[in-house]
Amino acid sequence: MRGLAAANRNVQTATDFDESLFSSNIRKASFDMSSAGSPFQSQTSPSSTSLDAYLNLISADADWSVARQLEQAVPFLALGNKNDEILLFCNDIASGPALHWKLALSLFFKFKPQESFEAIQIRYFCLNILVNLLSTSAFASLTESDRRIFQSIIWAYLVDLDTSEPVFIRSKFPLILSLVVRNQYPHEWPSFFDDLLNLLQTSTIPNRIDALTDLFIRISLELDSSVVQVGRQLVSENARTTLIKDTMRETGVVNRYTTVWYSILSNSISSNPELAALCLQCFAVYVAWIDINLVVTDHFLSTLYNLLGDERLQVQAVECIEEILGKGMLFPDKLQLIRVMRIDNVLTQLEQYVNDEDEMDEFVGTVAKLLNKLGLEICRCYDESIDENIKNDAFNLLMIYFPFLLKYLGSPYDDTSSLLSEYTSKFISIVGRAESQIIAVQKQQGVNTTGLGQEMQQKLIQLLDVVVRKMKYDEEEEHKFGADADELDAEFLNMRLV
Numbered sequence: 001m002r003g004l005a006a007a008n009r010n011v012q013t014a015t016d017f018d019e020s021l022f023s024s025n026i027r028k029a030s031f032d033m034s035s036a037g038s039p040f041q042s043q044t045s046p047s048s049t050s051l052d053a054y055l056n057l058i059s060a061d062a063d064w065s066v067a068r069q070l071e072q073a074v075p076f077l078a079l080g081n082k083n084d085e086i087l088l089f090c091n092d093i094a095s096g097p098a099l100h101w102k103l104a105l106s107l108f109f110k111f112k113p114q115e116s117f118e119a120i121q122i123r124y125f126c127l128n129i130l131v132n133l134l135s136t137s138a139f140a141s142l143t144e145s146d147r148r149i150f151q152s153i154i155w156a157y158l159v160d161l162d163t164s165e166p167v168f169i170r171s172k173f174p175l176i177l178s179l180v181v182r183n184q185y186p187h188e189w190p191s192f193f194d195d196l197l198n199l200l201q202t203s204t205i206p207n208r209i210d211a212l213t214d215l216f217i218r219i220s221l222e223l224d225s226s227v228v229q230v231g232r233q234l235v236s237e238n239a240r241t242t243l244i245k246d247t248m249r250e251t252g253v254v255n256r257y258t259t260v261w262y263s264i265l266s267n268s269i270s271s272n273p274e275l276a277a278l279c280l281q282c283f284a285v286y287v288a289w290i291d292i293n294l295v296v297t298d299h300f301l302s303t304l305y306n307l308l309g310d311e312r313l314q315v316q317a318v319e320c321i322e323e324i325l326g327k328g329m330l331f332p333d334k335l336q337l338i339r340v341m342r343i344d345n346v347l348t349q350l351e352q353y354v355n356d357e358d359e360m361d362e363f364v365g366t367v368a369k370l371l372n373k374l375g376l377e378i379c380r381c382y383d384e385s386i387d388e389n390i391k392n393d394a395f396n397l398l399m400i401y402f403p404f405l406l407k408y409l410g411s412p413y414d415d416t417s418s419l420l421s422e423y424t425s426k427f428i429s430i431v432g433r434a435e436s437q438i439i440a441v442q443k444q445q446g447v448n449t450t451g452l453g454q455e456m457q458q459k460l461i462q463l464l465d466v467v468v469r470k471m472k473y474d475e476e477e478e479h480k481f482g483a484d485a486d487e488l489d490a491e492f493l494n495m496r497l498v
Helices: 002-015 019-028 049-059 064-078 084-094 097-110 117-135 144-159 172-184 192-202 206-233 235-250 253-268 273-286 298-309 314-325 331-340 343-351 362-384 388-400 402-409 414-444 454-471 487-497
Strands: none
Touching: 049 097, 049 144, 064 084, 064 097, 064 117, 084 117, 097 117, 097 144, 117 172, 144 172, 144 192, 172 192, 172 206, 172 235, 192 206, 192 253, 206 235, 206 253, 206 273, 235 253, 253 273, 253 298, 273 298, 273 314, 298 314, 298 343, 314 331, 314 343, 314 362, 331 362, 331 388, 343 362, 343 402, 362 388, 362 402, 362 414, 388 402, 388 414, 402 414, 402 454, 414 454
C-alpha cells in the first residue's frame, strides 16, 4: 500500500514511530513468517493442545501480508494520526469479517495481554472484527466446521482466562459470547449455559474465580441487551429470540442462573459492591420474561429491602423493585404482587434516606420514579379491567399511596415533581370518573348526591393545593419569556403545561 508506506515515513517524526518496535514484538511473540505454511506460534494461548491446533489450522488460511500491514496501520491510527488510505484499509478489513476472522483470531492470540500499546490496539481491533462477524449474516455463511472452530477457540480463551488481560479487552467477551448464543444456541451449542456455569463452579484459583464471576454476570447482562432487547426491536430477530428464551425456560437455565445470581449477590455485598450492583441488574432485566416466582422470593426480597439502606447499592435496589413492578401480569396478579411486596412499607422505609432539601440528591428522583411506576401500574389495572372487584381493589390501593404522591409531587425541586406528572394526571382522571359514576348511581336511586364523600374531596383539595404551588413562579428569581427565556424557564413552562 503506497499510503501505508508513506505514512510509515512520516509518522516517525509525528509520533516517534519506530519500525523496530514491531520487529521486537514479532520476535517476542515467536511469530516466524518462514514456518511451513502456518506462521502462528502462540506464546499466550491456553495450554490446551487443541487450542494450539485450531489456531495453527486457521492461521494457515490467513493472509499474513494483510497482517503485517495491520500491525502498523492500527497503532498508527490509534495514536491519533490521520491518513485516509490507511483508515479506508482498516475499515475494509473490519467490514469484511467473513474473509478476515481467521486472521483476527490469529493476531489476537499472537500477542501477550499487555505486551505493548501497539499489541493492545491490534488485539482490540481484532475483537471488533469478531463482533462484526457475529453481528451480521456473515457468521451464518461460514461452514459448520468453521463455526465450530470459532466456538472452540473462544471457549478455550475463557477456560484459561488470563487475569492480566486489560479490562477493556476482557469486557469485549461478554458481547462476543452473547452474540455466539444468538447465532448458535440452542441448535449448535445446546449446552452453552451449563458449560458456562460449570466453568464458574469448577474453577479453583482465587484470581480466576473473581475474573470468571465478573465475566459470568456481565455475560448474563449482555445476553439481555444483545439478544432479548434486539428481539424486541427487530421483527426479523423475534423468532430467534423467542426460541432462545423458551429453551432457557424449558431447560431450567433461568432457574439455575437466578440461584447463582443470588449467591453471588449475597457474597459480594460487602466485598465487591460493584459486582453486587450488576447482580441486581440481572434480576431487574430478566424479571420481564422469566417466572416471577424466581425473583419474588422471601430471601431475595429480604436482601433487596436490606440494601435500601446501603448508600452504595440503594439506587440499584430501588431500580430493581421498579422493574419487578413493571412486569407484565394479569390484573389480579399485579395487585397481589403490590401487596405481597408491601410497597407502602418500602416507601416509608425510603423516606428516612431521602433528602428532598438537597437539590443534588439524585436518590430522590430514583424513589419518585419508583412511585410513578407503582401509580401507573395501579391506574392501568383500574382503567383496563372490566371487573368491578379489580377496579375497587385498584382504587383502594390508589388511596393508600395517595400520601406518597402528595409528598413527592410537592418536592421543592421540579426535576422530582415532574417525574410524577403522568401518575398525577391519571389519578385525577380516575377520581373524576369514579365521582361521576357514583353521582349517576345515586341519582338513579333517588338519594342525595354526595359523590365520593368528604374525605375524598379533602384529598382533592390537598392535591390541588400542591399543584397550584408547583405552578407558581419563584418571586425571588427573575423570569424571562418567549425568545428571551433561558433553559430553566423553558423547562418550568413546559412543566406547567404538563
